[in-house]
Amino acid sequence: MAKIQMKNAIAELDGDEMTRVLWAVIKEKLLEPFVDLKTEYYDLGLKHRDDTDDKVTYESAAAIKRLGVGVKCATITSNAARVKEYNLKQLTPSPNGIIRGELDGTVFRAPIFVKNVQCNVTSWKKPIVLGRHAYGDVYKNCEIKTPCAGKAELVFTGEDGKEIRKTIMEMKGPGIIQGIHNLDKSIESFARCCFTYALDQKISVWLGTKDTISKTYDGNFKEIFQRVFDSEYKEKFDKAGLEYFYTLIDDAVARIMKSEGGMLWACKNYDGDVMSDMIASACGSLAMMTSVLVSPDGKYEYEASHGTVQKHYYRYQKGEKTSTNPVALIFAWTGALAKRAELDNTPELADFAKRLEKATLDTIEEGTMTGDLARLANPPAKEVVDSWQFIDKIAEKL
Numbered sequence: 001m002a003k004i005q006m007k008n009a010i011a012e013l014d015g016d017e018m019t020r021v022l023w024a025v026i027k028e029k030l031l032e033p034f035v036d037l038k039t040e041y042y043d044l045g046l047k048h049r050d051d052t053d054d055k056v057t058y059e060s061a062a063a064i065k066r067l068g069v070g071v072k073c074a075t076i077t078s079n080a081a082r083v084k085e086y087n088l089k090q091l092t093p094s095p096n097g098i099i100r101g102e103l104d105g106t107v108f109r110a111p112i113f114v115k116n117v118q119c120n121v122t123s124w125k126k127p128i129v130l131g132r133h134a135y136g137d138v139y140k141n142c143e144i145k146t147p148c149a150g151k152a153e154l155v156f157t158g159e160d161g162k163e164i165r166k167t168i169m170e171m172k173g174p175g176i177i178q179g180i181h182n183l184d185k186s187i188e189s190f191a192r193c194c195f196t197y198a199l200d201q202k203i204s205v206w207l208g209t210k211d212t213i214s215k216t217y218d219g220n221f222k223e224i225f226q227r228v229f230d231s232e233y234k235e236k237f238d239k240a241g242l243e244y245f246y247t248l249i250d251d252a253v254a255r256i257m258k259s260e261g262g263m264l265w266a267c268k269n270y271d272g273d274v275m276s277d278m279i280a281s282a283c284g285s286l287a288m289m290t291s292v293l294v295s296p297d298g299k300y301e302y303e304a305s306h307g308t309v310q311k312h313y314y315r316y317q318k319g320e321k322t323s324t325n326p327v328a329l330i331f332a333w334t335g336a337l338a339k340r341a342e343l344d345n346t347p348e349l350a351d352f353a354k355r356l357e358k359a360t361l362d363t364i365e366e367g368t369m370t371g372d373l374a375r376l377a378n379p380p381a382k383e384v385v386d387s388w389q390f391i392d393k394i395a396e397k398l
């Protein structure tokens with residue numbers, strides 16, 4: 001068979017540990033035999049990031065911006081133990097943080113459904129795509145444990161020197177206070193990322209905040225989303241038969257639990273932190289969660305939600321064939337190839353991405369799966385395999 005041709009390249013960001021091992025197997029067995037892969041390769045393995053003082057990470061982000069599409073393997077975020085383990089020069093910041101900053105992007109996560117791993121929330125028939133605003137609020141807070149009674153005040157000093165001052169509380173005894181902030185520019189970018197990706201996925205957008213209580217702070221989120229929607233997206237949404245739905249956060253949660261899914265749920269930073277873990281756990285395995293970073297102007301980076309699966313890697317180094325689930329990694333590739341195909345108008349490539357996804361899901365639904373899924377499957381797995389056998393099985397189907 002003649003290999004499927006690609007018009008333009010995608011940025012390929014390699015990573016660490018077990019996911020790096022599987023990355024190479026996926027390319028060799030599932031991609032290269034079928035597609036004449038065109039990628040710009042960046043090695044984001046920890047050692048190479050350290051050797052280049054993170055230059056490679058910035059270059060890979062620039063490549064995603066230039067090419068419009070990237071695919072990324074999981075990477076180690078260094079800490080003291082890793083500095084020792086990899087003999088690093090320095091503690092480097094999270095590569096995901098760097099890339100997200102460079103693209104001014106938002107991360108959307110969604111579970112992959114298979115028939116024989118039931119979601120704990122039985123009403124969910126379609127994946128819920130969760131977008132978390134990853135800037136500010138309690139994650140950049142300032143806190144004081146106040147030792148005695150006193151007056152707590154909120155003070156803003158403008159660059160023009162003008163001061164705004166409000167009393168938070170006349171405190172009758174010791175307690176705690178906290179200051180948080182956000183920026184209009186960041187909220188606007190977040191709104192654009194959500195509406196852009198929802199149009200891409202042809203799904204509606206939900207936003208919930210507590211603006212009845214937090215009239216100014218949460219109210220600002222509500223206002224900005226509405227303004228961005230009305231001025232930039234309403235027409236496109238109408239045309240696509242989609243909607244933007246705002247409701248209070250508690251009402252949003254109650255409705256989501258009873259819904260059949262299939263919406264993009266835009267969450268403030270803390271809500272997104274909590275709710276993304278709830279959705280992941282309700283849907284089974286971390287290895288079945290996809291992740292895509294979307295910039296406000298529509299650049300896409302696809303990856304798996306999980307990390308480098310460090311524990312499996314140490315067993316692999318000792319010679320064990322681990323049963324690590326490669327599904328989210330495979331879907332990162334199919335997501336990127338399908339996006340490339342859409343931008344380049346290459347239907348054969350789009351078709352290949354679909355077939356690879358189907359072959360992967362069919363393999364699981366016919367009863368062949370990795371250990372993480374076998375623990376959840378109903379009816380039970382027919383065959384529990386290691387990653388290499390699983391990938392071979394998919395290749396056979398393909």
Ligand code: NAP
Binds near residue numbers: 286304305
């Ligand atoms: P992890 O790699 O997500 O793995 C945590 C555990 O979840 C594993 O030990 C395994 O459980 C299970 N698991 C995750 N993915 C799996 C898969 N594909 N198949 C089967 N089981 C899977 O998280 P971590 O061990 O906390 O982090 C390891 C490294 O990844 C860290 O250095 C961290 O910085 C990095 N990380 C990177 C990213 C990213 O690049 N996007 C995201 C998160 C973490 P069992 O051991 O019980 O089998």
Ligand code: MG
Binds near residue numbers: 273
């Ligand atoms: Mg969380």
